[in-house]
Amino acid sequence: MSVLAALLRKELRLELRTLESVPGMMLFSLTIFVVFHFALDRATVEGDLAAGILVVTLLFAGMLGLNRLYVADEEQGGFDGFLLAPVDRTWLFVAKAIALFAYLVALEIVMVPAFALLLLEPGLGQALPELLLVLALTNAGFAIIAALVGAIAVRTRARDLLGPLIALPLLVPVVIAAAGLLEPLLREGGAGGLDAKWLAILGLYDLVFGLLSVAVFDPLLED
Amino acid sequence: MTTAIELAGLGRAYGERAALDGVSLTLPAGRTLVVFGPNGAGKSTLLRILATLLRPTTGTARVFGCELPREAWKVRGRIGLLGHDPMLYRELSARENLRYHARLHGVAPERVDELLDAVGLSARAGDPISTYSRGMVQRAAAARAVLHDPELLLLDEPRANLDPAAAASLEPLLAGAPERPRTRVVTSHDPAGGLAEADVALGLRGGRPVLLGPAADVTVEQIGALYR
Amino acid sequence: MYGKGLRGLSVATIVVLVGAFAVAAFYAPLDADQGFRQKIFYLHVPLAIVALAGFIVAGLLAIQHLRTREPIWDLRSYVAIHISLILGVAVLVTGAIWAKTSWGVWWLWDEPTLVSFLIVFLLYGTYTPMRFAIEDRERQARYASVFAIAAGAFVPICFGAVRAQPQEVHPQTFGSGELPGSMWLTFLVCLAGMALLFYTLYRFEIATKLARGRLRSLRRQLLDDAPVQRRSAAPII
Numbered sequence: 001m002s003v004l005a006a007l008l009r010k011e012l013r014l015e016l017r018t019l020e021s022v023p024g025m026m027l028f029s030l031t032i033f034v035v036f037h038f039a040l041d042r043a044t045v046e047g048d049l050a051a052g053i054l055v056v057t058l059l060f061a062g063m064l065g066l067n068r069l070y071v072a073d074e075e076q077g078g079f080d081g082f083l084l085a086p087v088d089r090t091w092l093f094v095a096k097a098i099a100l101f102a103y104l105v106a107l108e109i110v111m112v113p114a115f116a117l118l119l120l121e122p123g124l125g126q127a128l129p130e131l132l133l134v135l136a137l138t139n140a141g142f143a144i145i146a147a148l149v150g151a152i153a154v155r156t157r158a159r160d161l162l163g164p165l166i167a168l169p170l171l172v173p174v175v176i177a178a179a180g181l182l183e184p185l186l187r188e189g190g191a192g193g194l195d196a197k198w199l200a201i202l203g204l205y206d207l208v209f210g211l212l213s214v215a216v217f218d219p220l221l222e223d
Numbered sequence: 224m225t226t227a228i229e230l231a232g233l234g235r236a237y238g239e240r241a242a243l244d245g246v247s248l249t250l251p252a253g254r255t256l257v258v259f260g261p262n263g264a265g266k267s268t269l270l271r272i273l274a275t276l277l278r279p280t281t282g283t284a285r286v287f288g289c290e291l292p293r294e295a296w297k298v299r300g301r302i303g304l305l306g307h308d309p310m311l312y313r314e315l316s317a318r319e320n321l322r323y324h325a326r327l328h329g330v331a332p333e334r335v336d337e338l339l340d341a342v343g344l345s346a347r348a349g350d351p352i353s354t355y356s357r358g359m360v361q362r363a364a365a366a367r368a369v370l371h372d373p374e375l376l377l378l379d380e381p382r383a384n385l386d387p388a389a390a391a392s393l394e395p396l397l398a399g400a401p402e403r404p405r406t407r408v409v410t411s412h413d414p415a416g417g418l419a420e421a422d423v424a425l426g427l428r429g430g431r432p433v434l435l436g437p438a439a440d441v442t443v444e445q446i447g448a449l450y451r
Numbered sequence: 452m453y454g455k456g457l458r459g460l461s462v463a464t465i466v467v468l469v470g471a472f473a474v475a476a477f478y479a480p481l482d483a484d485q486g487f488r489q490k491i492f493y494l495h496v497p498l499a500i501v502a503l504a505g506f507i508v509a510g511l512l513a514i515q516h517l518r519t520r521e522p523i524w525d526l527r528s529y530v531a532i533h534i535s536l537i538l539g540v541a542v543l544v545t546g547a548i549w550a551k552t553s554w555g556v557w558w559l560w561d562e563p564t565l566v567s568f569l570i571v572f573l574l575y576g577t578y579t580p581m582r583f584a585i586e587d588r589e590r591q592a593r594y595a596s597v598f599a600i601a602a603g604a605f606v607p608i609c610f611g612a613v614r615a616q617p618q619e620v621h622p623q624t625f626g627s628g629e630l631p632g633s634m635w636l637t638f639l640v641c642l643a644g645m646a647l648l649f650y651t652l653y654r655f656e657i658a659t660k661l662a663r664g665r666l667r668s669l670r671r672q673l674l675d676d677a678p679v680q681r682r683s684a685a686p687i688i
Contacts, residue, residue, distance in 0.1 A: 010319075013319065017314045076311070076312050077309065077310035080304075084299065086329075222278065223277045
């Protein structure tokens with residue numbers, strides 16, 4: 001556990017010092033909202049359209065985060081330094097996943113209110129706790145896949161292309177479930193409730209891929 | 224006298240190219256093995272295998288009796304590596320980097336400040352590594368390598384980037400306590416200097432061991448021949 | 452020495468496949484709504500099932516590779532994915548044909564199996580570029596195995612998630628469960644044929660790769676004639 005704490009401290013400290021990921025993700029998401037406005041020629045959105053835009057924006061901003069996740073370690077010998085330590089290597093995966101989760105939360109603090117301001121028709125307040133739950137589960141899915149795929153992609157050529165290319169199909173179930181869950185929450189004229197089916201699928205996905213990634217992560221770190 | 228390193232037919236191939244082939248030797252604890260050879264001879268590969276960072280593809284390697292890679296996890300904490308890569312994050316300070324490694328190795332944080340003092344970096348310990356000169360980076364990396372007081376220290380050209388005075392000041396740090404001298408494996412391009420500190424000398428060329436024996440039996444000319 | 456039993460296997464495959472097509476064309480009853488065009492279903496669904504099974508089996512083979520680190524398991528996993536991808540193209544093409552002849556459009560978002568298959572196909576489509584992007588053979592094989600395991604686990608999840616979406620007009624052909632016995636029989640024969648096809652192609656590709664590898668190492672040993680190693684996505688044994 002103290003290993004996890006040490007890794008997280010290092011991750012978050014580096015991000016705070018370099019600000020390589022989060023500000024870029026924030027700016028990117030705002031730009032995407034503007035692009036959507038023009039591409040769809042809509043001043044406001046609600047219901048399934050709003051759910052879709054929110055999820056897609058989160059997804060693409062998340063891809064930016066994925067690309068940056070392991071770069072510092074790869075370029076500055078962080079992998080070797082970690083591999084020399086007498087610790088369980090899976091902690092690196094957990095630390096990276098938690099870090100990206102944190103970055104996504106930071107992103108959402110800016111992105112979601114911006115979305116409400118720029119594009120959303122109904123207010124955010126109509127289903128805030130449910131919204132937060134859905135975002136948390138979605139972030140978890142993104143974080144797990146990013147931590148796994150990022151490790152695969154970072155030591156290949158064309159790493160910035162390969163990462164999203166592999167991650168996006170893997171994340172389709174998360175997109176389906178998240179959009180399905182968000183649609184009733186963002187409906188005009190009062191929010192519906194959370195669909196238990198999608199909640200179960202999303203939760204199951206996070207659990208299965210979380211466990212799977214923990215199981216297969218080790219071989220990725222050997223030289 | 225315990226054996227620190229035991230290699231039998233050790234080899235590492237990348238596809239069909241053998242970076243290392245057929246290295247066999249025994250090194251007792253507390254002794255120094257110096258590895259000579261031109262670039263690409265397999266020196267760094269050998270060091271990385273000993274550091275448990277690389278799996279051998281043929282032969283066996285035992286460090287402190289534990290077979291690599293199967294039992295690597297048992298000995299990892301007893302090995303230190305100072306290679307070409309300082310393994311320090313450039314945006315973090317020396318102190319932050321060392322504290323991070325200390326936590327990973329279960330070493331008390333006070334030791335970090337002790338070591339920073341020993342390598343003469345106390346004054347600049349709070350500045351990011353990106354502001355350091357090459358020599359300072361090397362010193363910080365050396366501190367990182369010995370932070371957990373490893374019994375086996377692997378040094379890949381440790382004197383690179385250091386002026387003679389700095390190199391000399393690092394020497395006691397790298398050698399370990401006199402009562403318990405460290406086992407060391409050092410790569411070197413300096414025949415005379417390397418032989419002087421060696422107990423056992425190994426000469427590699429093209430991944431193959433062409434020279435192996437007690438340092439006393441090896442001459443500077445023989446090492447020079449490796450480079451021709 | 453590498454192609455043992457391949458001739459017999461090929462003959463068996465051809466026999467069963469031809470038999471399956473004959474049974475599908477002549478024996479199986481005509482569908483009430485769609486007529487003869489429905490029969491492409493006997494091609495499309497068995498291909499899909501076999502391709503998906505191939506992906507999952509590749510994941511299992513990859514687990515074995517990570518456990519033993521023997522390159523032969525990586526070769527097996529790679530070939531399984533390869534053949535499944537080839538069959539996958541056939542799945543998507545026959546699926547499109549079916550959609551066009553049955554519903555008048557080239558693609559149906561409402562057909563969950565087809566959509567899930569597309570997603571899975573897109574995922575496995577990255578397998579070869581990923582392999583190609585890693586030069587070190589051993590690392591290439593290791594990363595490919597991790598990918599194959601994760602992707603293999605993904606297949607059922609993907610199908611589950613897509614199926615969970617509310618369906619509209621188009622029925623799930625398989626979900627109805629009201630197929631008469633003769634349709635089932637035809638279907639099973641076709642499934643057997645496709646499975647044999649997969650296995651034969653698999654054995655062929657493995658034999659070819661092993662033979663080529665042996666030839667290369669013999670040339671190196673006897674003639675000292677080592678061809679320059681080009682970068683490749685395929686495992687070299």
